[in-house]
Amino acid sequence: MLKQKFTRLSHLDVDQQATVQSIIEWTENSWRVTWVWNRELIGRAKDELEELSVLLNAYTKLGINRDISYWYLASNGVFSTKKLSWLIDEKTLQDNRWRQPTLRNNLVPSKVEIFIWRVLKRRLPVRTELDKRGINMDSVRCPICDDDVETIKHTMIFCAHSMDVWSRVFKC
Structure with missing residues (x-):
């Protein structure tokens, strides 16, 4: 595995x-x-x-000849998504005035939420981001339109093909 x-x-x-x-x-x-x-x-x-x-x-071996799963981030040692969400909120939302819990939106598919999160955190595998991480490519130009360097902004907004997609989305 x-x-x-x-x-x-x-x-x-x-x-x-x-x-x-x-x-x-x-x-x-x-x-x-x-x-x-x-x-x-x-x-x-x-x-x-x-x-x-x-x-x-995240796992600790306890006892002699006895392995059990133990999540050290929880006081009871049991993993839960609620506790993980709370910990993420605690670490990322430093200013308590603006603190709001991380909530799932059931109207938006999780794939879309993850994609949006990746866009906001600059974690999309566009050529400039891959280049920053040391991945060698022949060019950092947009492989679709070849008009500009492939950045997240270019891919999501300025590429002629993405503009076409956005115009179709907003026509509906």
């Missing part, structure tokens, strides 16, 4: 037949991962490693 979730990491591992048990061990109250890479981790592979570290650090 980890191999499917973290494909870049598994491809960059020198030992392609490595098992989780052979590279991850519990020592001195923390997880220790021993990996040998084919090359330095950059871009998405580095992001995958950080994601895996977060997942591993």
Whole structure:
């Protein structure tokens, strides 16, 4: 399962037949991962490693010969989306005057909410953002219109093709 979730990491591992048990061990109250890479981790592979570290650090091994899941961000050790939403609000909404809880809008599909969030957080894989993360491309120009550099603004608003889509949306 980890191999499917973290494909870049598994491809960059020198030992392609490595098992989780052979590279991850519990020592001195923390997880220790021993990996040998084919090359330095950059871009998405580095992001995958950080994601895996977060997942591993969210679980603690308790007792002798007894593994149980424990979410260290909750006082009772049980994961809940409500607690996660509260923690996200706590970290991102610093100014209490403007504090509003993160709520799901049931009228908007979650794919749309996620897409909007990614646009607002500059997490769309447009060419300029990929270039900032060290991913090599032949050009950072828009592959659809080739009129300008492909930025989030260009892709969402200024590209001739996106303008056509927006005009069709607003005609309805």
